[in-house]
Amino acid sequence: MKSEAAKTPAATRPKAAKTVPAGQTRTPARKDDAGAPRSAAQPAAARRPAPAPAPAPVPIAVKKNPRLANNWKTKAPDQLTDEEVIAMPDGEYMNETQLAFFRLKLVGLKNDILANADQTTENLREETVVVPDPADRATIEEEHALELRTRDRERKLLKKIEQSIARIDAGDYGYCDETGEPIGVPRLLARPTATLSLEAQQRRELKQKMFGD
Template identity: 75%
Template sequence: MATKTSKTTPENGALLTEEQILKMGEKDYMNDAQLAFFKDRLQQLEREILRNADETTEHLRETVLVPDPADRATIEEEHALELRTRDRERKLLKKVQQSIAAIDAGEYGWCEETGEPIGVARLLARPTATLSLEAQQRRELKQKLYGD
């Protein structure tokens, strides 16, 4: 694994931007500034998911009974969709929290299978990624071929 530099943030103390991170070289991969950027992004995502869960809870509590069966069916379908969405977010929340823990442990940004860098561009697109693109493609191909 690469060694970290001591640089934590740009001179003004602000977090890096995506553009600044993309311009960094390989020697800067997962330095303190990049880790701070991704930890902040993951923590924002975590707060958003938790806020959505709270809003869903409130929304479901406020439900009023309606006499019309068609209206009631529509409301029930909306609730079912909202609950499915929250279930997906609950699974994502677990991955977000695991990613934050990986940052704290100094393991974030490295492929679980190969130990190679996952890559900044991939982490910007999917900050919870644990596999490099190549390892993910191999895993998906294996699942497709063998149904694992």
Template identity: 75%
Template structure:
């Protein structure tokens, strides 16, 4: 049974050699050797992921604008009006968070272009593929992020 697992891992470990970066799966990306960290294919993979995320957010923003325009009718019942206003406020808060995420995505794309993507802003160490898959806009390694959060908790920064 272990030999089957080894064969699968070997297959995954070599799959990236014949595929374009955009076509890699997360498992294939994670199976790449450490020496290939932030090679052209990995950079291509993350660029595609960031651009897709950006397109989704921009599409959602357009839908919100349309939705808010459609719901401008006057509702005589105060409870219904309050419900509609609360839904609008929630939607606007969500879009505000997405607007901030769009800024981080643009910064991540700029780091891809400058060759800084995938490396910690504080230490210069690799951030790690697992963390970048979970949060493609990450600028700090897990350890540096934990240190920052601990400082904020202790000193209220």
């Protein structure tokens, strides 16, 4: 006499569950974004896109006006505009006219800083009256501290200005201290006391950020 299990068709029999060895667990199959099965052994680098590289620094790009290229030949240095100096041919870089132009710019900055310092001294001398209100007194002291910090930054800038004027006298102005390459008129117009080219300055800042020097 056949057993009941033998009479049951194979198609209707329940499938036996697969046994998992002790100490192991079954990991369900994962799917990628498209819905296709993905192997659990697939490395993370293959599943995750690489981060985009940081954009490279963009150098200073200034468009020259060819109509102004020869104005420096007929104008005095104190009559030239920034656009006319930028338009000068590359072969005339740091000629006598450009050096005189930047000397005037540096001297003007120096005179402005000295005038601000004199004004600060006068303001501090006039505002020595004792204010009874603590809130007003705190406000005045904060304003004085801010003004003194500003003057301290200008004092450091004044030293750089004097060094730049000395570089003009020595014929070294406008050239990078590290590479000897031209710093460029646009950069000098933005920062007349610059002693490094844009690339050298970026390398120094990166080094300071990495090593703290």
